[in-house]
Amino acid sequence: MRTFEGVRVIDFTQVIAGPYATFQLALMGADVIKIEQPGIGDQGRQMYPLNEPYNDEGFSAIFMSANAGKRSLSLDLKHAAAAGIIERLMRGADVVVENFKAGNMGRLGFGWEDLRKIKPNLIYCSVSGFGQTGPRAAAAAYDPTIQALSGVMALNGTEATGPMRCGALMCDMSSALTAAFAISAALFKRERTGEGAHLDLSMQDVAAGMVSPSLLQTMHGKEPKLMGSRSLSGNPLAETHPTKDGVLLLMPAVEAQSLRVWEVVGLPEMANDPRFSTLEARIENETECLSILRSALANEKAKIWEQRFVDAGIPAAAVASLSSVLDDEQLSHRGSFRSVTAPAVGAEAAYCATPFKISDEETGASCPPPTIGADTDAVLSELGYSDEDITAFRVSAAI
Structure with missing residues (x-):
């Protein structure tokens, strides 16, 4: 029935x-x-x-x-x-x-x-x-x-x-x-x-x-700004980034994942760099953070990066076209x-x-x-x- x-x-x-x-x-x-x-x-x-x-x-x-x-x-x-x-x-x-x-x-x-x-x-x-x-x-x-x-x-x-x-x-x-x-x-x-x-x-x-999480932030004096595709945390790593052939959405949700991002892109030393080693530091040094990350991501295709990040336990996805969604396995x-x-x-x-x-x-x-x-x-x-x-x-x- x-x-x-x-x-x-x-x-x-x-x-x-x-x-x-x-x-x-x-x-x-x-x-x-x-x-x-x-x-x-x-x-x-x-x-x-x-x-x-x-x-x-x-x-x-x-x-x-x-x-x-x-x-x-x-x-x-x-x-x-x-x-x-x-x-x-x-x-x-x-x-x-x-x-x-x-x-x-x-x-x-x-x-x-x-x-x-x-x-x-x-x-x-x-x-x-x-x-x-x-x-x-x-x-x-x-x-x-x-x-x-x-x-x-x-x-x-x-x-x-x-x-x-x-x-x-x-x-x-x-x-x-x-x-x-x-x-x-x-x-x-x-x-x-x-x-x-x-x-x-x-x-x-x-x-x-x-949008209740954002409304609750606003109630407590922390009204979010326009954020494009960036996460609510403001983490510069957690948003869309251009790659060799398309766009990658990278979304590390916790600090351990954010620090592992640098390992995946072949720059493990950045995890200890005081400019990027905490969320607050990355936000303060956003321009440099994005420049270094995106330079690395430009060397490979979005799908390959997706798999590397997923294998490392970091949420990521190559941004799909509508036509590709129809063929999604x-x-x-x-x-x-x-x-x-x-x-x-x-x-x-x-x-x-x-x-x-x-x-x-x-x-x-x-x-x-x-x-x-x-x-x-x-x-x-x-x-x-x-x-x-x-x-x-x-x-x-x-x-």
Whole structure:
């Protein structure tokens, strides 16, 4: 039995922070029914477009990364018929997830207080930029704005560049994983108490938690400066360095590792040089420290240095290109990249598997990402609507 087999999730989310949360549940067996605006669908279908035939079906990189294993029900939530359809959906639902701006679902008549009247033990998860209450609650938010407001950009970049956002959608993805965890916890609690719950998740809260070590430094009068790729300690050795053919990330975490760096690059005497023998000294003599280290690193390729440092017990990695990540032997060994045949495009739809393995359980998508409304008739039939009812819904543009 799969972990969430028998759990039905009604997914009112778009783009990535919400959809990636419900995607995690789908990978572990949940029946996720995605509600999409007829003819338009999830906004994420238009983001990070790929090429034909994927674009014709709204299979963008954003959409495919977060929607395999789901069914799609097209429904105009503002249509008069929507309330009745949602009521029937709620009777068999365990979880609702939405990521509208705070208050929007309530104004449509589908907020937590509305739907719990239909299903008292419902778990209702609201993913928003800033939570459901507070001075910023009504504001729209995307990953970059959360990075700017949470302190992430205050750490990313250098004095030369100024604050910069992280290229990855780290706030979206971490919020999604947090939402999946919160839903799992609520399902576990419901098993013991029989009670539903409203989960109010703020992306800004999640992001602030991710930079909490730096916020704690700031509370104690040691606010970090822009550090580029350097470690929080300020150690000049612990950052990215150019090599003969690429870039190496070197990250000695403790003093013993920092001193061994000099042995690996063939300069053991530097470990006893008072300019470099302590963290404080290296920071004070940063320019000289970097000049000597990088002169040595320039003599060999990044991958060779990576292996030498790893063999010496020092964390290091040659900075990989995205294309090389796809061929990474460790990720391949773990089956991290998977695909499912998508008949709508006549090709494979790729996705990333769960980053954890469950003994005696195979996780993964049971079906490809859906086209807009691909499962509308099937879902409505399951809810007890006749073919005539479904035709009437379609004629009236409800679906």
